[in-house]
Amino acid sequence: MTAPEMRALELRGVTLTYPDGAGRLTALDDVSMTVARGELVAVVGPSGSGKSSLLAVAATLIRPDTGRVRIDGHEVTGLSRAGTSVVRRARIGLIFQQPNLIESLTALEQLTVTASLSGRPRVSATPEALELLDAVGLSSVAGRRPGQLSGGQRQRVNIARALIGGPSLLLVDEPTSALDHERGHVVMDLIRSITRERGVGTVLVTHDTGHLRPDDQVVECLDGRLRPRRAPAPDPVHGSA
């Protein structure tokens, strides 16, 4: 069992419903999940099964109807909006499928501006931003704007940006969907190594089980419920190394 201080995310008995005509539609049904620091959990499942809802609750963007949400040991269930957003900004990194970079900013500025939105002076965030760009293999293009970067490079800037400030929880939505198979593999490997080396807990939603490895921890979302699933057999091209 993971020590409480090592838990990046804990969901307990989370139920989420949306208005649906005269009734309610249950998107998450009594979901519990723990993700330790240094651990990656891939969430797969059919369209409409609740994966995005799960990420939104873990990101503290949607409050569940019932259940508890803890981020890095901090209970957010009863917090005000302002208190929740403090926890979110300090402890959660979000990576969406489309990088959504700002066209007028260089790769380096994408990171330093994000840091400044959290109240840090841009200049003090520059060493960390440079180190993160180096970690994702982009030192040589730190001065380029998104229009001068490839799709894979843009997604790597997106990943580096999510890590500024040292979050303990990384929430990743379909990171490979805008990339070809080869670049998708590179991005998945990068997210695995960041998870391990930086000790973040990662929840990664993906349709694309072709990018998963046999040693990945995989859960399946079905009708708003989670259940463990065996990772797929190794990809014959890339193997499991």
Ligand SMILES: Nc1ncnc2c1ncn2[C@@H]1O[C@H](COP(=O)(O)OP(=O)(O)OP(=O)(O)O)[C@@H](O)[C@H]1O
């Ligand atoms: N804002 C909303 N209002 C009402 N119903 C919603 C809303 N968002 C999602 N739903 C419904 O909740 C259920 C779960 O949706 P969710 O987006 O979490 O699924 P998903 O597994 O992420 O799907 P996909 O893989 O297609 O993105 C679906 O039945 C969906 O129609």
